[in-house]
Amino acid sequence: DVKVTQSSRYLVKRTGEKVFLECVQDMDHENMFWYRQDPGLGLRLIYFSYDVKMKEKGDIPEGYSVSREKKERFSLILESASTNQTSMYLCASRSTVSGNTIYFGEGSWLTVV
Amino acid sequence: AQSVTQLDSQVPVFEEAPVELRCNYSSSVSVYLFWYVQYPNQGLQLLLKYLSGSTLVESINGFEAEFNKSQTSFHLRKPSVHISDTAEYFCAVGLTGGFKTIFGAGTRLFVKA
Numbered sequence: 001d002v003k004v005t006q007s008s009r010y011l012v013k014r015t016g017e018k019v020f021l022e023c024v025q026d027m028d029h030e031n032m033f034w035y036r037q038d039p040g041l042g043l044r045l046i047y048f049s050y051d052v053k054m055k056e057k058g059d060i061p062e063g064y065s066v067s068r069e070k071k072e073r074f075s076l077i078l079e080s081a082s083t084n085q086t087s088m089y090l091c092a093s094r095s096t097v098s099g100n101t102i103y104f105g106e107g108s109w110l111t112v113v
Numbered sequence: 114a115q116s117v118t119q120l121d122s123q124v125p126v127f128e129e130a131p132v133e134l135r136c137n138y139s140s141s142v143s144v145y146l147f148w149y150v151q152y153p154n155q156g157l158q159l160l161l162k163y164l165s166g167s168t169l170v171e172s173i174n175g176f177e178a179e180f181n182k183s184q185t186s187f188h189l190r191k192p193s194v195h196i197s198d199t200a201e202y203f204c205a206v207g208l209t210g211g212f213k214t215i216f217g218a219g220t221r222l223f224v225k226a
Contacts, residue, residue: 104156
């Protein structure tokens with residue numbers, strides 16, 4: 001089974017702090033994604049990476065950056081956390097040969113106070 | 114551009130009753146279609162998917178969905194629901210050969226005893 005692991009399930013950070021959300025997948029998938037999930041808005045794509053050191057902006061990249069130095073790891077960075085970034089963050093990965101099926105991690109609940 | 118519309122934000126239903134969660138999509142190119150389920154405080158899990166071939170696809174826990182190309186729909190059905198089916202369900206569309214997968218806003222299924 002594919003396993004996508006997000007390092008932190010619950011975080012509380014202060015406004016202005018730099019926040020790192022880490023994600024690791026164990027299936028050698030080329031593509032990795034960061035989404036945020038908010039009630040009534042569904043999932044919105046922040047950034048995705050189609051291979052190592054490659055990244056593309058999603059629909060809501062403002063206030064975020066990403067890093068993918070190794071194939072299995074995709075990090076989301078909040079340069080200066082703000083209260084409107086309080087949300088559930090979901091990491092996901094996908095193989096380019098599996099019919100575009102996306103596999104998700106358990107999610108990271110971030111509260112910015 | 115592609116879009117996904119889940120027509121019901123919440124669906125309350127009694128245990129052992131049938132249920133249908135509706136999903137419509139728009140796309141000018143061929144798509145893959147997915148249903149994901151999210152139980153409380155967890156990430157999304159793949160429930161079933163349509164890639165090609167038979168338009169009726171089934172999951173291991175009794176859900177099924179039918180791809181209707183003329184109506185651009187992919188409704189999810191179950192003939193008899195259980196309390197344990199209470200969750201949020203997301204319909205998603207992926208382009209064949211593309212990177213992005215578009216998610217609907219979700220439908221919260223609430224099964225009552």
